[in-house]
Amino acid sequence: MIDFAHRHSAHCESGATANLLAHHGMPLSEAMAFGIGAGLFFGHFPMVKVAGLPLTTFRNFVGGIFSRVTKRLGVRMSQRRFRNEDKGMAALDEVLEQGIPVGLQAGVYWLPYFPPALRHHFNAHNLVVYGKQDGEYLVSDPNLDVAMTISAQDLVRARFAKGPLAPRGRMYWVRSAPANVDLRGPAVQGLVEVARRMTFLPVPLIGTRGMRFLARRMRCWPEWYGQRGAARHMAQLIRMQEEIGTGGAGFRFIFAAFLQETAGLLAEPRLTELSASFTAAGDAWRDLALMGARLCKGRAGQGESYAAAADLLEGLAGREDQLFREIRAMAPQLQVKAR
Numbered sequence: 001m002i003d004f005a006h007r008h009s010a011h012c013e014s015g016a017t018a019n020l021l022a023h024h025g026m027p028l029s030e031a032m033a034f035g036i037g038a039g040l041f042f043g044h045f046p047m048v049k050v051a052g053l054p055l056t057t058f059r060n061f062v063g064g065i066f067s068r069v070t071k072r073l074g075v076r077m078s079q080r081r082f083r084n085e086d087k088g089m090a091a092l093d094e095v096l097e098q099g100i101p102v103g104l105q106a107g108v109y110w111l112p113y114f115p116p117a118l119r120h121h122f123n124a125h126n127l128v129v130y131g132k133q134d135g136e137y138l139v140s141d142p143n144l145d146v147a148m149t150i151s152a153q154d155l156v157r158a159r160f161a162k163g164p165l166a167p168r169g170r171m172y173w174v175r176s177a178p179a180n181v182d183l184r185g186p187a188v189q190g191l192v193e194v195a196r197r198m199t200f201l202p203v204p205l206i207g208t209r210g211m212r213f214l215a216r217r218m219r220c221w222p223e224w225y226g227q228r229g230a231a232r233h234m235a236q237l238i239r240m241q242e243e244i245g246t247g248g249a250g251f252r253f254i255f256a257a258f259l260q261e262t263a264g265l266l267a268e269p270r271l272t273e274l275s276a277s278f279t280a281a282g283d284a285w286r287d288l289a290l291m292g293a294r295l296c297k298g299r300a301g302q303g304e305s306y307a308a309a310a311d312l313l314e315g316l317a318g319r320e321d322q323l324f325r326e327i328r329a330m331a332p333q334l335q336v337k338a339r
Contacts, residue, residue, distance in 0.1 A: 004101050004130035006140040006147045010254055012126040013065045014039055015142025016103045019128055020066075021075065023101055024177040028069075030142075035258030036072055036186045037065030038193040040251050043206045044214040050164060051121070053236040056214065058248045062105065062124040062165060066172055072186035076175040081168040085156050088169030092129065095173055101130040101140075105170040107161025113141070113148040120243070123165040129155075184338040187262045191334070194255070195327035198320065208324070211317035215310040222306055230306060231296045238292050241285065249289065252282030266337045270330065277323055281316060288312050 004023055007030075009015020014034035021028045034040075041060045048055040063079070070077040082088035095102050107123040108114060131138040136149040150158075159169045198207040205213060214237075221230035241248040256278040263271035291309050294300050 001131035001133055001138060002096070002099055002101050004128070004138075004140060007142070008145045009142035010250055011039070011059075012142050013037075013059075013062070014254065016126040016128050016140075017066045017069050019140060019142065020101060020103055020174050021069070021073075021177060024075075024174045025179065026073070026075070026177045026181065028183075029257075029261060031254050031257035032183065032187065032261055033069050034065065034251075034254045035194075035262065036183070036190040037068040038190045038197070039065045040194045040255045041197060041206075042208070042210050042248075044210045044217075045205055046217070050240075051236070053233060056237055056240045058241065058251050063170070063172070066103065068190065069186075070174070072189055073178070073181050073183075075177045077172060078175055079170065079172040081170045083168070085160050085169065088159060088171070089152065089156060092171055093132065095171070096129065096132060100173050100175075101128050103128050103172045104155075104159060105167040106155075106158035107163075107167065108158075110154060110157035110161055111141070111150065112154050113139070113144070113150065121161075121163055123161050123163055123167055184262075184265050187258075187265060188331070188334045188338045191259075191262060191327060192331045195324040195331070198324045199328065208317045208321040211320070212314055215313040215317065218310040218313065219307050234292045234306070234309070235296045238289050238296070242289050249282040249285035252278050252285060256282065266334060268330075268334065268337065274323060274327065277319075281320055281323070284312065284316050284319075288316070 005019070007015065007019050009018065009030045011030070011034065014030045014037065017037065018028045018030045018033040021033070037060070039060050042058055044054065044056045046054040080091060082091065092102055104127055106125050106127055107121065108125045109119045109121050111119070111125070127142070128140040129137050130140055136151055137155055139148045139150050141148055159167055161167060201207055204210065221233050225233060256275040259271045259275035259278060263269065263275065288309060291304050291312065294304060295306065295309065
């Protein structure tokens with residue numbers, strides 16, 4: 001059993017990353033881990049199906065936060081995947097025996113400590129295992145306020161779940177971390193990367209262009225799929241936004257906290273103002289989810305329709321495009337302050 005401090009977090013990967021680094025003497029807030037790891041993202045991919053419906057993602061690729069944070073902070077880490085379940089569990093035990101907590105990618109559906117209503121087939125959940133006692137593994141799941149235990153059989157099922165984003169036994173851990181790190185440079189790197197990705201990439205499915213692309217399609221959902229099909233597409237969007245991995249509104253709130261913390265590091269008050277703007281953007285994403293939920297349930301109020309939801313999303317795209325472009329314009333000034 002490793003002396004590991006469990007901390008409840010808003011998002012699984014940024015929380016697991018921050019907790020692993022804190023264990024190795026590098027106290028880092030979840031928001032700073034999320035920002036340095038450039039976790040914020042948007043993409044709508046009609047050609048990629050999840051449960052038969054288009055994928056909308058609000059975060060960077062699985063494992064990207066941990067990889068970017070450790071690289072930018074000069075942390076030595078290791079990652080492994082496995083084809084064989086027995087080899088994957090033996091490797092986990094071996095690292096634990098060295099007194100090192102291990103991050104795991106897992107399928108939520110197979111984690112028995114989640115209430116049945118919250119279990120769904122999402123294979124990109126992150127948790128930390130920090131020991132083994134009486135045949136059960138000790139689990140620090142960032143989404144829960146207390147540590148849990150899980151049987152070896154259930155952990156195997158979660159680590160080797162099948163389907164989209166299959167974990168394939170993925171495990172990752174910190175080998176060593178520097179004693180002192182200046183967070184200013186890595187914070188600016190993460191900030192600029194997010195701003196560039198959201199406004200500059202010439203791909204119409206990604207960033208603020210992707211948000212506008214989704215809004216255009218949303219207007220056509222009732223015509224293309226009928227009311228029932230449109231409701232299913234809206235429910236999928238809300239599920240991706242609010243239930244799977246924190247999503248649109250929650251990530252804006254974490255990003256706002258990152259901006260506020262970075263403003264203090266760089267003595268840059270404009271970042272504090274931008275932080276408030278992203279908090280407001282998160283509130284607007286919540287408004288979209290509420291309107292969408294009423295549309296799905298046939299309880300739309302006056303003036304609420306798929307066209308109105310699309311208008312709200314287009315307004316969000318315009319607002320966020322302006323904010324991210326301002327961050328890009330500030331990049332040279334921020335990079336000078338980070339030196």
